[in-house]
Amino acid sequence: MTHYNFAYLDEQTKRMIRRAVLKAVAVPGYQVPFGSREMPLSYGWGTGGVQVTASVIGPTDVLKVIDQGADDTTNAVSIRKFFARTTGVATTTSTEAATLIQTRHRIPETALREGQILVLQVPIPEPLRWLEPREAETRKMHALEEYGVMYVRLYEDITRHGRVAQTYEYPVIVDGRYLMRPSPIPKFDNPKLDRSPALLLFGAGREKRIYAVPPWTAVKSLDFDDHPFEVEHWDRPCDLCGARGAFLDELIVDDKGGRLFICSDTDFCARRRPAADPPRAMW
């Protein structure tokens, strides 16, 4: 192991981030500003998530890192190696075995359990930013619970597309109070946020915000009475493991337009195939 402090960040920084995390847990869905540090990866690559993970990880943790559901994409591999080098903790691809999971843009299919922490990477934390560019104003809107404008967004979608077109990063109300942007997870994953037994932490490095959903907290996706919230459906199972009701990625496999629909959660899929094929290069 090289001479880095445990988990790369100095202890004062970790303490500062943990304080922010505690504040975030105390006020579910509320964006807590924090002193985001320079990390050895660019903005937009998960610096927020990495800082949160670095602040909560301990020597006995078992770490899993996924990117779009897969353990073996470049990003996931890099971050997992980063933590392996700077902490020496055990790593895994198994959702069940992990105690701490950092993820970009997906929540694992395997249900989480009490005691697990899920750290999500967030590009833009502010759900009202699309409409209101002024930070001072959005803070006021959150403080005064002025969320009508978010419904304006849904209204516009229904007007233009006949349904709410937002399929990822779908806005939610946390604990009946704060409007939250749940990071760019597909809306398919939104129900997993609702009363999850795990602790959900959200880190935005460039924007310098941390927010949290404590275990067993109500998280409701916004909708209209006559246009209720719906998740995506596929009319076919996973071509590899046969799972129905999982989030599927579409893969083009040849020049003739042949395609496969495969679980995006690689661990979930692999576990369902006892004599699993080794991961193919194209993945």
Next chain:
Amino acid sequence: MSGAALEVRGLAKAFVLHVQGGVRLAVLDGVSLAVRPGECVVLADPSGAGKSTLLRSIYGNYLVRDGQVLIRHRERVVDMVGAPPRLVLDVRRHTLGYVSQFLRVIPRVPTELVVAGPLRARGVEAEAALGRARAMLERLRIPERLWALSPVTFSGGEQQRVNVARVFVAEYPVLLLDEPTASLDAASRLAVVELIREARGRGAAVLGIVHDAQVRAEVATHVRTLAATEAA
């Protein structure tokens, strides 16, 4: 007020023209008169004596500080002098009608709606108000093809008749008429005279300025000047 529907007591009105060095024009000096229901009092002073000023002062269009203007309004007696603006507006809406010498036209409003206006202001249903307005326009011989047009392009005589229609359609208990038949032809004059007589017949108290001797003879119950010291 002893039976009068309108009573003016010691009304004085002067104008101070600040824009012209503060020159003071005293126009009315202690006018007193009374008009009972069914009466039509016509003022006979020559031009420039202040007759129109009196009418406008009674109506509240000119601000009066000296004297009293008592009107029987909704079962009580109201002094227009010093009355709060919303009371003056209420009196104008329900009790006091004023045919001025000029029709102040809001462009783009059709004639029939101009005439229906006072009824609508009192809460009369749109259809009913329109019906009565049209009937009044017909009486005053305004051709039907003009009803949907704004009076802004009408001749002086036509505008005058619209003005008369607008006030008489509302059947006010007290009427102020400033030369209601000026610039009208004989047939229209006759129609207006009939309206005034009908108003008197239903108990309206009318105070008017009429130069035409014949019209005066047909509508007036009393003729007097501003300076007369006792109510006729």
Next chain:
Amino acid sequence: MSATVDDRPLLSVRGLGKRYGTQVGCRDVGFDLWPGEVLGVVGESGSGKTTVLDCLSGRVTADGGQVAYTKADGSVVDVRRLDEAARRRLLRTEWGLVHQHAREGLRMNVSAGANVGERLMALGARHYGRVRARALDWLARVEIGESRIDDLPETFSGGMQQRLQIARNLVTEPRVVLMDEPTGGLDVSVQARLLDLLRGLVEDLGLSAVIVTHDLAVARLLAHRLLVMRGGEVVESGLTDQVLDDPQHPYAQLLVSSVLQP
């Protein structure tokens, strides 16, 4: 529409004042606003008329004074002493604010229907169909064709944007509407149409309104009563036709005589 003369004032302003450093914005302004009444505040630039409106809406914090408002439930609040949340809520529900420039009062990047429906959704309306129906109804009332409901305000003419702003404000049926030069900057023919509309809405809905304008013709058309302001102070007040036909104060006389056709 007729208000009886015994109603309580909807709005009661006393001693309203605002200074900008040594500059007087407005001083000791007071008036009552009654149900169903339109009050015009006229004056030239620098008269303080816009300051008065800004103090009422809270856009600017007055230095002193009292703004007593009788709410729909009958209780009386001093608007100046409300906390920001309550004041913002008031401006979205019982009050309306129509800006001179429609852009300031609209969301330019969402459809007309969304603009009109926003207040309803902010107040908890959660049925898309019903929100849309209300929006259609109001667009019709301000004479915007229903085919434009999904268009962006950017594609509207100035007069149409202004009418949209009015619809956006009136959808919650406010009891008091504050308007700042509602016809300012519009072509004359467009102004005329807008004034007709405002006149009609005020009559039909029994609105109370405070309309700030430098245009005496607008004041004569829309207002029952006028306040004439100059140098931050009210120099004359009274019935509109009386103030315009028989102004008493020297400045009021100057103002009226300066206009070509008041």
